[in-house]
Amino acid sequence: MTETKARTITLHGRTVVGGKASATALVTTQTISGWGGINERDGSVIELHHELNGQSFAGKVLVFPGAKGSSGWSAYFHMCRLNGTAPAAMIFTRMTTKIALGAVVTRVPTVTDLDGDPFELIETGDLVEVDADTGKVTITKSRD
Amino acid sequence: MQLTDTEKAMRDGASGPAVARAMDLLIRYGKALGAERLVETRNVAGAFNASTPSVRDLARQGMDKVFSELNLDSDEEVEVPRMAVPTCQLITGIDMDNHALQGADPELVEMQRQNEKYLGKRGVNMMCTCTPYQVGNVPVKGEHCAWMESSAVIYCNSVLGARTNVEGKESTGAAGLTGRIPYWGLHDPANRRANRLIRVETEVDDMADWGVLGYFTGFEVEENRPAFDGLTHLPDLVKLKHFGAAAASSGGVEMYHMPGITPEAPSMDAAFGGTERPEAIVFDEAAKRRTWARLQNATDRKLDFVMLGCPHNSIEQMSLVAELLEGRKIHPDTALWVHTPRAIRQIADRSGYTDVIRAAGGEVMSDTCPSISRRLPKGVRVIATDSAKQAHYLPAIAKVQGWFGSVRQCVDSAVAGEWLGVVQ
Incomplete structure (x- = not known):
C-alpha cells in the first residue's frame, strides 16, 4: 500500500476478472443477495434492512464483502450486464463460488485479496480506478 | 490452471462450439476462484428453464440463444448438443398443470412448454x-456433483456425503456439456471438516423443531460448518431437509455434521478431523423460543393462504396432509397449496391423497413454489407455512405477513380461516 499527498491511495490485489475501469465507489460492509436481493432492471439493492436499500450500483465501483443467499446470484448479476445496470468494477473480500461465477459472467474488472482493508480505505463517493489486469486499485479520496 | 489433454481438446473445439464455450467458462470461473484444476462430475442439477418475463426477449431468438447466453455465458449463439453427463432441471417458475390457478401469463406457459421439449431432447x-434427491437423483458418498439450490446442496454434502459447491446457472450449463466443474471448496476433503460446535440443550423432535434449529444455526454460524452435540432424537429425511433448508436461508451453510448420523462424522472427533474444537454455541429452550419468535412476521390472525411443501414434500408428508384434512373443509376465505415434485404427485394421485386434499378445498402444486414463481392466490395479505425457509423468504418477496408453525397448526388454521398457532 502506498499513499501520496494523503489523497491518493494505491492497493494491490489478485485478479478475479481482468480489465480496467474508473468510477465513483459505492461501499457496503454487508454482503449482497442476487436473487431476491437486487432489482436487475436498475441495479438497485432491494433487500429489506440492507444499508444500500434503494441505491443502485449501476456504473459504480462496488466495494462489498461478497455474495450471500440463493444460487441464483450469478444469474441476477448476469442479467444486470444484459440490462446495462452492472457495476463498473467490483472489489470484494470473501471468496465463494457465487461471487466468483457472478463476477465472471458480469464481465467487469474485479479484484480481491487487497493488501489493505478496502472498508477502511474506500468511502462511497471516492474515485476508484481498478486495473484488474495487474490487480492495482487507485483510490482518490473525495474528502480529506 | 492445469487442464488434462481431454479438457484442452474440449476448449479448442474438438467436441464442437457449445462444449468449447462451456470449457472456456469453466476455465474463467476456475481461475477466478483460484482453483488449480477441474474435477470430473457425472451429476449435474441446474436451472435451464425459460419461464420468467426477463427471458422472453432471448426466447424469441430461440432456445439455443437462451442456453448460450444464460447457461454458457456465450455471446455467440451455439447449437447445444445432448448433455455429456446426467443432468436434471431443478425448480421452475410455472406449474405446467396448474398454471391457470397460478395466474401465469399464457405466453410464458407456452415458452416453458417449448423449453421443456428443447431440454428433454438434450437429455x-x-x-x-x-x-432432486427425493425423486431419484441420490449421489453416493464422495461423488463429485455440480448442484444449484442451497437446500439441495446442503443435503447433498451433509446427509449424502457427496461433494458440491453452490453452483449457478452458467456453471451447471457448462458442467452438463463437459462433465467438469472446478475442484475447489467442498470438493476438497480438507475443506469439509467442522469448524463450529453447536450444543443442543433442548428437545428437537418434530419437523418444526428441526426447522427452528436450522434457522438458529444459519444466524449463528453464517457460512461455517457446524457439528452438533446433544441431539436426543434421530432425524429422518424430512427433518434434515427442513433443517438444512432453514440453515441455508438464515446463513449460507453448505455443510454440517451430526456425529453418529451424517456419513462423514462417525464421531465428534471425526467431524473436526483432529482439529481443536471451538467453544460451543448453545441452543437451549430460550434460544428455541427466540428463534421461533423471529420466524413470525405477522400480526393479523385472519389467514388468507397456507403454503405447505417447501422444500417440496415427500410422499410421507403428502400422506400426512391428506390424513389431517380427511373429512374436513378448508375455510372459504383461505387457500391451501401443497407443493410436491411432479413424480411424487403421481404417487399422491394414485394413493388418493390428492383427491382428499382437493375435496377439502386445497390444491396440490408441482414444478414451482410461491417464492420462486412470485405467484400467490389473488389478494393475499397474511400467509402461514410449515417451512422456516418459506417463512424467511415469502414475506419479503410477496410483501405479505407470514406465520410459521407445525404442519398440524397450519392445516388446523386453514380450516379455521385464522392462525391458531402459538405465539411464543
Missing part, C-alpha cells in the same frame, strides 16, 4: 423440483 431430466 436434461425434467425433475422440476428443489429436491
Whole structure:
C-alpha cells in the first residue's frame, strides 16, 4: 500500500476478472443477495434492512464483502450486464463460488485479496480506478 | 490452471462450439476462484428453464440463444448438443398443470412448454423440483456433483456425503456439456471438516423443531460448518431437509455434521478431523423460543393462504396432509397449496391423497413454489407455512405477513380461516 499527498491511495490485489475501469465507489460492509436481493432492471439493492436499500450500483465501483443467499446470484448479476445496470468494477473480500461465477459472467474488472482493508480505505463517493489486469486499485479520496 | 489433454481438446473445439464455450467458462470461473484444476462430475442439477418475463426477449431468438447466453455465458449463439453427463432441471417458475390457478401469463406457459421439449431432447431430466434427491437423483458418498439450490446442496454434502459447491446457472450449463466443474471448496476433503460446535440443550423432535434449529444455526454460524452435540432424537429425511433448508436461508451453510448420523462424522472427533474444537454455541429452550419468535412476521390472525411443501414434500408428508384434512373443509376465505415434485404427485394421485386434499378445498402444486414463481392466490395479505425457509423468504418477496408453525397448526388454521398457532 502506498499513499501520496494523503489523497491518493494505491492497493494491490489478485485478479478475479481482468480489465480496467474508473468510477465513483459505492461501499457496503454487508454482503449482497442476487436473487431476491437486487432489482436487475436498475441495479438497485432491494433487500429489506440492507444499508444500500434503494441505491443502485449501476456504473459504480462496488466495494462489498461478497455474495450471500440463493444460487441464483450469478444469474441476477448476469442479467444486470444484459440490462446495462452492472457495476463498473467490483472489489470484494470473501471468496465463494457465487461471487466468483457472478463476477465472471458480469464481465467487469474485479479484484480481491487487497493488501489493505478496502472498508477502511474506500468511502462511497471516492474515485476508484481498478486495473484488474495487474490487480492495482487507485483510490482518490473525495474528502480529506 | 492445469487442464488434462481431454479438457484442452474440449476448449479448442474438438467436441464442437457449445462444449468449447462451456470449457472456456469453466476455465474463467476456475481461475477466478483460484482453483488449480477441474474435477470430473457425472451429476449435474441446474436451472435451464425459460419461464420468467426477463427471458422472453432471448426466447424469441430461440432456445439455443437462451442456453448460450444464460447457461454458457456465450455471446455467440451455439447449437447445444445432448448433455455429456446426467443432468436434471431443478425448480421452475410455472406449474405446467396448474398454471391457470397460478395466474401465469399464457405466453410464458407456452415458452416453458417449448423449453421443456428443447431440454428433454438434450437429455436434461425434467425433475422440476428443489429436491432432486427425493425423486431419484441420490449421489453416493464422495461423488463429485455440480448442484444449484442451497437446500439441495446442503443435503447433498451433509446427509449424502457427496461433494458440491453452490453452483449457478452458467456453471451447471457448462458442467452438463463437459462433465467438469472446478475442484475447489467442498470438493476438497480438507475443506469439509467442522469448524463450529453447536450444543443442543433442548428437545428437537418434530419437523418444526428441526426447522427452528436450522434457522438458529444459519444466524449463528453464517457460512461455517457446524457439528452438533446433544441431539436426543434421530432425524429422518424430512427433518434434515427442513433443517438444512432453514440453515441455508438464515446463513449460507453448505455443510454440517451430526456425529453418529451424517456419513462423514462417525464421531465428534471425526467431524473436526483432529482439529481443536471451538467453544460451543448453545441452543437451549430460550434460544428455541427466540428463534421461533423471529420466524413470525405477522400480526393479523385472519389467514388468507397456507403454503405447505417447501422444500417440496415427500410422499410421507403428502400422506400426512391428506390424513389431517380427511373429512374436513378448508375455510372459504383461505387457500391451501401443497407443493410436491411432479413424480411424487403421481404417487399422491394414485394413493388418493390428492383427491382428499382437493375435496377439502386445497390444491396440490408441482414444478414451482410461491417464492420462486412470485405467484400467490389473488389478494393475499397474511400467509402461514410449515417451512422456516418459506417463512424467511415469502414475506419479503410477496410483501405479505407470514406465520410459521407445525404442519398440524397450519392445516388446523386453514380450516379455521385464522392462525391458531402459538405465539411464543
